[in-house]
Amino acid sequence: MADSAKLPTPLRYLLQLLAYAAFAAVIGFFSAKPAYRQLADNEAVVKLSFSHSAQLRQPCRERSAEELAKLAPNMRSKQDCPRERSRVAVELDMDGKSLYRIDTPPSGLHDDGAATVYRRLAIPAGPHRFRARLADGPDGKFNYHHEADVDLAPGQVLIVDFLSGSGGFVFTHGR
Amino acid sequence: MAATSFPPPTPSLSVLSALSTLRRGEERLSGTFDHAFDPADNPWRHLGALAFLCLVVAVASGAIAYALYDTSVSGAYQSGLRLQNDPTMLGRLLRGLHRYSADALALLTVLHLLREAVRGHYRGVRWFSWLTGAPLVWLLWIAGLTGLWLLWDSRALYSVTATAELLQALPLAPDLLARNVLTADALNDRFFSLIMFIHIGVPLFLLAAMWVHVQRLSRPRLWPPRSLAIGCLVTLSLLSIAMPAESLGPADTGHVSASQSIDWFYQFPHPLADIASATAAWLLAFAFTALVIALAVLPRMRRSSAKGNVSLPVAQVNLANCNGCSRCAVDCPFGAVEMIARTDQRRHPRQASVIADLCAGCGICAGACPSSTPFRRIEDMVSGIEMPGASIASLREELKRGLASLDGPDRVVVFACRNAADHAALRNTSTLLMRLECAAMLPPSFIEFAGRLGATGTVIAGCREGDCEYRLGDQWVQQRLSGAHEPHLRAVVSRDRLHVIWSGQDIAQVQAAVASLRGGMSGKSSNQASDKGTERVTHSSEAHHD
Numbered sequence: 001m002a003d004s005a006k007l008p009t010p011l012r013y014l015l016q017l018l019a020y021a022a023f024a025a026v027i028g029f030f031s032a033k034p035a036y037r038q039l040a041d042n043e044a045v046v047k048l049s050f051s052h053s054a055q056l057r058q059p060c061r062e063r064s065a066e067e068l069a070k071l072a073p074n075m076r077s078k079q080d081c082p083r084e085r086s087r088v089a090v091e092l093d094m095d096g097k098s099l100y101r102i103d104t105p106p107s108g109l110h111d112d113g114a115a116t117v118y119r120r121l122a123i124p125a126g127p128h129r130f131r132a133r134l135a136d137g138p139d140g141k142f143n144y145h146h147e148a149d150v151d152l153a154p155g156q157v158l159i160v161d162f163l164s165g166s167g168g169f170v171f172t173h174g175r
Numbered sequence: 176m177a178a179t180s181f182p183p184p185t186p187s188l189s190v191l192s193a194l195s196t197l198r199r200g201e202e203r204l205s206g207t208f209d210h211a212f213d214p215a216d217n218p219w220r221h222l223g224a225l226a227f228l229c230l231v232v233a234v235a236s237g238a239i240a241y242a243l244y245d246t247s248v249s250g251a252y253q254s255g256l257r258l259q260n261d262p263t264m265l266g267r268l269l270r271g272l273h274r275y276s277a278d279a280l281a282l283l284t285v286l287h288l289l290r291e292a293v294r295g296h297y298r299g300v301r302w303f304s305w306l307t308g309a310p311l312v313w314l315l316w317i318a319g320l321t322g323l324w325l326l327w328d329s330r331a332l333y334s335v336t337a338t339a340e341l342l343q344a345l346p347l348a349p350d351l352l353a354r355n356v357l358t359a360d361a362l363n364d365r366f367f368s369l370i371m372f373i374h375i376g377v378p379l380f381l382l383a384a385m386w387v388h389v390q391r392l393s394r395p396r397l398w399p400p401r402s403l404a405i406g407c408l409v410t411l412s413l414l415s416i417a418m419p420a421e422s423l424g425p426a427d428t429g430h431v432s433a434s435q436s437i438d439w440f441y442q443f444p445h446p447l448a449d450i451a452s453a454t455a456a457w458l459l460a461f462a463f464t465a466l467v468i469a470l471a472v473l474p475r476m477r478r479s480s481a482k483g484n485v486s487l488p489v490a491q492v493n494l495a496n497c498n499g500c501s502r503c504a505v506d507c508p509f510g511a512v513e514m515i516a517r518t519d520q521r522r523h524p525r526q527a528s529v530i531a532d533l534c535a536g537c538g539i540c541a542g543a544c545p546s547s548t549p550f551r552r553i554e555d556m557v558s559g560i561e562m563p564g565a566s567i568a569s570l571r572e573e574l575k576r577g578l579a580s581l582d583g584p585d586r587v588v589v590f591a592c593r594n595a596a597d598h599a600a601l602r603n604t605s606t607l608l609m610r611l612e613c614a615a616m617l618p619p620s621f622i623e624f625a626g627r628l629g630a631t632g633t634v635i636a637g638c639r640e641g642d643c644e645y646r647l648g649d650q651w652v653q654q655r656l657s658g659a660h661e662p663h664l665r666a667v668v669s670r671d672r673l674h675v676i677w678s679g680q681d682i683a684q685v686q687a688a689v690a691s692l693r694g695g696m697s698g699k700s701s702n703q704a705s706d707k708g709t710e711r712v713t714h715s716s717e718a719h720h721d
Contacts (some may be wrong), residue, residue: 012211015210016211016406021410023279023407024410024411024413026282027275027411028418030278030438030439030440031274031275031420032437033436035436035437036437036445036446037433038431038446039432039433040433040582043433047353047357047359053179053356065418065474107306117278118351119340120340155433156431157431159357
């Protein structure tokens with residue numbers, strides 16, 4: 001390679017320095033900037049999240065003697081309990097207006113698992129009245145209700161969970 | 176020149192046109208770096224190797240960081256703080272190297288992918304390397320993303336939550352992942368053990384996948400040149416000190432920051448899913464993956480469906496002229512030539528055998544064969560290995576006829592790589608243009624032969640140095656001409672009459688070299704040809720280097 005056409009060595013080193021500096025600048029900058037604005041300054045967050053096993057679609061029934069006789073000896077359970085569970089419907093209202101509603105099926109290949117929901121909702125910060133309703137029976141009627149007044153600061157998180165063992169809806173602030 | 180031309184391995188004219196435009200831009204960009212770096216050290220030509228270096232740095236620094244990391248809810252965040260607050264600065268250096276090498280790895284991988292795409296390296300024999308590169312992108316993203324979670328600062332919580340929201344858009348993914356980080360109480364130590372398991376396991380897969388990625392390359396350039404490696408390491412180290420990779424505030428499940436600092440190299444899908452939708456983000460990712468796969472697979476499917484109708488050049492071994500020296504196998508850039516036990520009755524123990532699926536049709540093997548010499552006095556000139564349609568005999572005849580047809584006393588022959596540029600403008604009444612698939616396809620003895628036939632000067636023009644379309648062509652040409660590699664150019668050949676130019680698409684450099692040779696012939700200085708990229712061979716031992 002002929003050297004005569006090359007730039008002077010100091011200039012080449014300077015250009016190399018600039019190339020490395022540009023490389024470092026790109027890495028350093030995009031590793032943390034620009035910040036992503038995920039909320040407006042006056043917004044808070046509601047996270048509706050639960051995992052709930054709904055009621056069975058059909059109640060258990062007693063098997064007749066004929067039915068039991070047809071079954072293999074090790075399968076002769078007196079009760080026939082269908083595994084399928086009901087869908088779960090949830091309505092979340094804020095200040096009298098619908099904020100979110102969902103009708104979700106049970107999980108599992110045989111529809112016998114828990115229905116799970118996770119939704120993140122941005123709302124204006126400030127005092128709000130929340131009302132949550134849940135239906136988990138075969139008739140689809142809302143059988144769980146909860147209402148609460150919550151004052152949310154900007155960026156604050158309200159978690160709307162459902163724990164049947166604790167009596168239904170639980171409103172917490174995430175901490 | 177029809178005798179030495181191959182059918183261009185292109186799927187369609189429109190694609191070819193678009194690629195050609197992009198390729199010109201890419202070469203211009205590559206040439207820009209040549210102003211600062213030696214061509215052999217041009218970072219643009221070592222993107223894959225630089226990415227590998229960054230992976231090794233990330234793995235090595237990660238191994239040390241793991242020893243200092245506490246995989247517990249209370250300890251995860253403190254582990255990061257301990258390193259960044261280390262008074263000796265070593266912790267800051269370690270964290271910075273780990274983080275920034277991972278970021279550089281992502282950047283270099285994307286650039287490497289784009290460069291190879293622009294150069295059309297998804298088809299032909301490179302399909303395998305292209306296809307096996309696709310999972311690397313996914314593995315890299317998973318490894319990088321989970322690494323950011325381990326710090327368990329506000330950015331980690333944001334990313335885990337956003338990833339959970341991404342995953343729940345997939346049909347089979349449960350909505351439960353987000354519940355693991357819904358409240359501080361929901362989080363347990365096993366979460367960090369699991370993430371650490373993924374963060375260590377995936378890079379191991381990544382290393383294995385990289386090994387597969389280069390399997391069909393002969394002499395893969397895993398490591399960048401030393402100067403480039405040192406420059407990269409020093410840059411990352413200085414960056415780590417000057418701009419420490421620090422944790423943000425601790426993860427707070429009760430608060431969401433309006434403005435969130437994120438690592439755009441790995442966390443870019445989060446804003447994308449937020450602005451468009453998680454489904455759109457997945458569709459984009461799957462479409463990108465499908466496109467990458469299709470680029471490699473579709474041309475092969477088309478070729479399979481047109482069995483026998485598409486003739487791709489594949490090197491052919493002529494056993495009667497093969498003495499099993501293995502030079503072709505050594506020089507093949509894609510490992511397409513293997514040495515096997517002799518199948519005829521000749522005394523040589525081995526013979527060359529071509530694996531057709533791996534043959535790129537570059538003809539470098541023909542240039543390496545000791546029997547590829549035009550001086551042989553046999554009636555039917557056949558080389559031990561050569562390209563159909565571009566045989567040594569046809570090359571010899573073309574050279575003889577071409578030189579005989581030239582006028583004037585200063586007859587110059589230009590052996591030009593067709594992948595570097597269309598050198599047609601060079602052809603005139605006193606300049607013979609011999610187009611080759613690769614400059615290394617030319618056996619060095621042809622230079623001497625051209626002189627015997629009356630050529631007063633010879634120019635070899637190829638892709639830019641370190642940028643050979645067939646990976647190793649420029650390397651072999653330089654080593655053969657310098658005598659460092661067989662077959663070498665005999666010392667008796669005057670190097671004053673030979674110019675080797677790695678000019679790529681810059682034909683002006685070749686024209687200048689031709690003019691320089693003519694000037695030299697007229698008693699003028701030939702130094703005017705020594706433009707950038709021009710190599711004037713004066714002695715076999717001095718002018719060429721790797």
